[in-house]
Amino acid sequence: MTAIRILKNGGQTCCFDPSLAPDFTPDYFSVDYWQHRHAITGQSHGRGITWFIQHQTAHWVLRHYWRGGLIGRYVQDQFCFTRLNLTRSFAEFNLLHKLVEDELPVPRPVAARVVRQGLFYKADILIERIPGAEDLVQLLKRDALPRDTWQQIGQVLAQFHQAGVYHSDLNAHNILRDTSGKIWVIDFDKGNIRRPGRWQAKNLARLYRSLQKESALHPLFHWQSDDWQNLLVAYQAYR
Incomplete structure (x- = not known):
């Protein structure tokens, strides 16, 4: 580079x-x-x-x-x-x-x-700026995401965690999908590289709470527990 x-x-x-x-x-x-x-x-x-x-x-x-x-x-x-x-x-x-x-x-x-x-x-x-990308909140307010998208999100998060990447605010607004279907993660303010530890599970828990919060805020929010399970299964399989 x-x-x-x-x-x-x-x-x-x-x-x-x-x-x-x-x-x-x-x-x-x-x-x-x-x-x-x-x-x-x-x-x-x-x-x-x-x-x-x-x-x-x-x-x-x-x-x-x-x-x-x-x-x-x-x-x-x-x-x-x-x-x-x-x-x-x-x-x-x-x-x-x-x-x-x-x-x-x-x-x-x-x-x-x-x-x-x-x-x-x-x-x-x-x-x-990632061309044509929308965050999970924008996407889920419009429609449900297919199983393979949740699996891809889980795989991407596993990639970051394997690399020791700590994201200080992993929430539904900071995960994007572009027009080709690729998943991106943004906003690494106060992020860093760490050794494996409990912070990885806490990262995922923060994202889960974010999805719960957004689901309660929006009358139409196409997210359910099966989506989260698909994410977790892919996350664990990748690691």
């Missing part, structure tokens, strides 16, 4: 993949920059706004890092700085870069930024 480059500019430090963004500039992390170029194609709302961007033939996702929980009410997007590689954006970028090298189904990272402010920092990340 192409060597990652580092760019320092004032109080900000960026890393980027020149094979994906040969003309990279820190302006890529500015929503105004893309709005002036009429390059924003959509957005999604969660803890903050995630922006969808088309740059030439590339489709990207721009995300700012926000704090959650109680502390997020008072300190919205500042984090304590220790080391560059431990910042939220650089850690996620580096993890995604490794997972792509390992041929796991994750989006390729384009660039990451850290803006230092004394002992604190703010962060952003730019990743590739």
